[in-house]
Amino acid sequence: MVENEKVLREVADRLVDLQSQYPVDFIFKSSYTKANRTSSTSFTGIGMDAALALLTKIRNDYDLPILTDVHSPDECATVAETCDILQIPAFLSRQTELLHAAGRTGRVIQIKKGQFMSPEDMKFAKAKVTETGNDRVLLCERGTFFGYGDLVVDFRSLIKMREFGSPVIYDATHSVQRPSQNGMSGGNREFIAPLARAAMAVGVDGLFLETHPNPAEALSDKESQLPLADLEQLIERLLEVHHAVKGK
Numbered sequence: 001m002v003e004n005e006k007v008l009r010e011v012a013d014r015l016v017d018l019q020s021q022y023p024v025d026f027i028f029k030s031s032y033t034k035a036n037r038t039s040s041t042s043f044t045g046i047g048m049d050a051a052l053a054l055l056t057k058i059r060n061d062y063d064l065p066i067l068t069d070v071h072s073p074d075e076c077a078t079v080a081e082t083c084d085i086l087q088i089p090a091f092l093s094r095q096t097e098l099l100h101a102a103g104r105t106g107r108v109i110q111i112k113k114g115q116f117m118s119p120e121d122m123k124f125a126k127a128k129v130t131e132t133g134n135d136r137v138l139l140c141e142r143g144t145f146f147g148y149g150d151l152v153v154d155f156r157s158l159i160k161m162r163e164f165g166s167p168v169i170y171d172a173t174h175s176v177q178r179p180s181q182n183g184m185s186g187g188n189r190e191f192i193a194p195l196a197r198a199a200m201a202v203g204v205d206g207l208f209l210e211t212h213p214n215p216a217e218a219l220s221d222k223e224s225q226l227p228l229a230d231l232e233q234l235i236e237r238l239l240e241v242h243h244a245v246k247g248k
Contacts, residue, residue, distance in 0.1 A: 001031040001220045002051035010213050012062045014228055022235055027085065028064040029208070030055060034220055035071040035089075043219040048075075056082045067110065073101035080105035090114045090142055090174075093125050103132030110138040110169065115145045115179075119157035123164050139164065140208060141199075142171035149178055149186075153195060155202045167205035172196035174210070177224045187224030189215070193234055200241040207238070 002008065008030060015026045032051035034044045045051055052068075059066045059082070067085035070076050071092065079086060086102045088095075090112035102109050109129050113122055119141075126137050139161045143151030153175050161168050172195055178186035196207055212218045215225040226234065 001034050002046060002054055003219050004046070005054050005057070007213060008054055008058055011211060011228060012058050012064060014231065015064065016062050018232055018235060022239065024235060024239075026064060027067050028055075028058055028062070029067040029087070029210075030058075031069045031220075032079070033069075033071070035069075052079065052082050059084075070098065070102055073097045076101040076105050080107045084108065085110055085138070087140075088112060088125075093117060093122075096128055099125060099128035100132055103129035103134040106134055106136075108136040108138065109134065110140055112140045112142050112171070112174075113157070113161070115143060115151060117144075119154075119160040122161050126164055126166060137166045138169050138206075139166050140169040140171055141175070142208075143175035143177070145179075149180055151175060151177055151179070153198075155198060158199060158202050158204055162203075169206045169208050170196070170199035170204045171208040172199065173208070173221070173224050173226060177221070185221055185223065187221065189224060189226070192224075192226050193237065196234065196238060197241050200238050201245055203245065209234075 012028060019026050032045060032048050055066050058064060065084040067087055068079060068083045069087045069089050070079050076086060085108040087110045088099060088102060092098055093111055093114040111125050122139050129137050141157050143153050146152040158168050172192050175195055176188045176191045210221055210225045211228045211231055212225045213228045215222050215227055218225055
């Protein structure tokens with residue numbers, strides 16, 4: 001999420017550098033606010049206007065497309081003025097008015113699959129966007145609740161969601177979260193790389209990764225963020241899998 005300009009620029013600098021070295025295209029994601037936190041004492045952001053202003057700077061200065069979450073119908077039009085992709089958070093993936101409002105902006109809409117939803121349910125979430133006349137939809141897998149405080153990934157969902165005709169994205173960092181651990185989200189960072197490689201082997205159109213220069217100091221999702229220093233090695237391993245699967 002947007003913490004301050006220094007962190008945003010440090011990440012953007014690294015992404016642009018890696019993009020010049022590897023056959024990958026980056027989309028810069030950061031939330032202007034975190035509306036869903038386990039505890040009301042958790043950091044939720046620096047304010048919508050200030051955060052969107054910083055994301056606009058990143059978009060203009062680095063020529064990177066911007067993806068951010070929207071949380072209510074009233075936010076969509078404003079956010080669409082400065083961001084290229086609007087993301088529907090997992091817990092809001094069934095909210096009809098929000099999906100309609102996002103669709104009407106004409107922007108690309110990424111829908112996170114709710115942790116409580118089957119992959120088949122995403123057909124109906126997508127339809128709520130496309131019935132506005134907007135067929136620019138991405139479907140994103142981020143794990144499924146497995147009892148209390150844990151998530152698992154059913155990789156069959158990547159195949160099932162592709163049947164709906166939209167690109168499928170795999171969220172490798174939120175999938176390793178441990179929800180609601182003593183008032184905040186925990187996580188198992190060591191599973192990010194193997195699960196990302198598995199998704200590449202199954203076949204996806206893109207990967208979603210949260211990264212931070214120093215995850216221990218991150219103000220959100222610190223246990224499930226990939227250290228920025230580890231990003232290049234992960235990209236190299238993922239490209240190896242991609243090339244093996246594609247026979248290149």
